[in-house]
Amino acid sequence: MKKIGAQDYKIEVMPDKDNKNDFLAYIPQLDCWGDGKNPSEAIKEVIDVGNDIIELAIEDGVKVPLPTSNNLHEEYSGKLSLRLPKYLHSEIAKRAESENCSINQLIQSFIAMGIGMKYGEEKITINIGIDSSKLQKSVVKDKSNWFEDLSKRLDKKMVTGKC
Template sequence: MKTLNQKNKQNKKQPLEYYLNLQYPITFYPDPEGGYVAQIKELPGCLTQGETLEETMTNINEARELWMETAYEAGDDIPLPSSDDSYSGKLLVRMPKSLHRRLAETAEREGVSLNQYILFLLSAAKN
């Protein structure tokens, strides 16, 4: 739910640069035919795919920018990202060394950081 402050900000149109700098959660899914799909659920229709996680991340950032530019030029409302200030976004997880190694090696093969790879796995698991 948007706060009153967020609604007031949205009613007063900000410069395009303001919207381009907003951070939206991205959901990654493995594609059954290979590669990955990424979606920004708060921006309807903003999704893409790629062969690797790195390519998919690049593609979703480009799709987000194009979505924003198109909506802005059309005068459409651009939804603000939802936020929940009660969560920091940080979590310490202890795991067996063998699992840590497997995750790190797979992330390296995919060309992404270990953190990005674990985020991908977690977001794909919730669906």
């Protein structure tokens, strides 16, 4: 069984806007932050926080989103052939002309808006290529209210050193 750790997730590192000498690290899929005097410190801290979140999820039997593969998009060329009814093709061409853009740009915008809207409504995490039967139980179960008291438990762990 493969055990998921925070280091398996995409980590974003950026300068701290409030303190110009520090850095922030963020794991979007776990919605957790770390900071440090340099990028390495920030990454180490966000991994520690992420691992605490995963550990608490396992204890509580809560679903943890599967890490998204960093090379998930490499197998796609970005080209798509699409057949449309003549009427729809005509309507899209008229709309593209009125928007002063190409048909391709218009369709791409509509697809992106539709995917974004659907994601916002459902908050879906899509993971491809991972056999979920071989992952820890926290990936399988879900308790929707679990995140509500997570910050309290993490604060307690920081003060006492244990949950």
